Amino acid sequence: xxxxxxxxxxxxxxxxxxxxxxxxxxxxxxxxxxxxxxxxxxxxxxxxxxxxxxxxxxxxxxxxxxxxxxxxxxxxxxxxxxxxxxxxxxxxxxxxxxxxxxxxxxxxxxxxxxxxxxxxxxxxxx
Numbered sequence: 001x002x003x004x005x006x007x008x009x010x011x012x013x014x015x016x017x018x019x020x021x022x023x024x025x026x027x028x029x030x031x032x033x034x035x036x037x038x039x040x041x042x043x044x045x046x047x048x049x050x051x052x053x054x055x056x057x058x059x060x061x062x063x064x065x066x067x068x069x070x071x072x073x074x075x076x077x078x079x080x081x082x083x084x085x086x087x088x089x090x091x092x093x094x095x096x097x098x099x100x101x102x103x104x105x106x107x108x109x110x111x112x113x114x115x116x117x118x119x120x121x122x123x124x125x126x
Contacts (some may be wrong), residue, residue, distance in 0.1 A: 013081060055112075091108065094107040104122055
């Protein structure tokens with residue numbers, strides 16, 4: 001079975017957008033100037049790390065359907081993470097919802113329009 005080992009975010013302004021992810025999720029960011037690439041260290045334990053590169057075309061227009069993978073970030077407090085994301089310039093793509101027996105989920109658009117899920121596990125969710 002093959003596993004996802006790296007995610008990648010495309011950004012109009014990677015310096016600005018990498019600061020957003022560092023602020024909202026406490027990710028460590030390292031810029032590789034020789035590749036014009038930003039690496040994200042997302043934490044330890046289960047999960048994957050990723051990166052960011054300059055967008056090579058236009059962002060999807062508002063209201064366009066999702067045309068990519070959407071990653072969800074596991075957090076201990078969805079409400080706190082959502083608050084931080086909104087304060088840092090995100091908007092809500094899909095409101096907070098319960099996934100029965102799994103947890104709570106919300107989808108945001110980062111300041112560059114990329115959709116990201118925020119997930120808080122909770123087996124008692126209804």
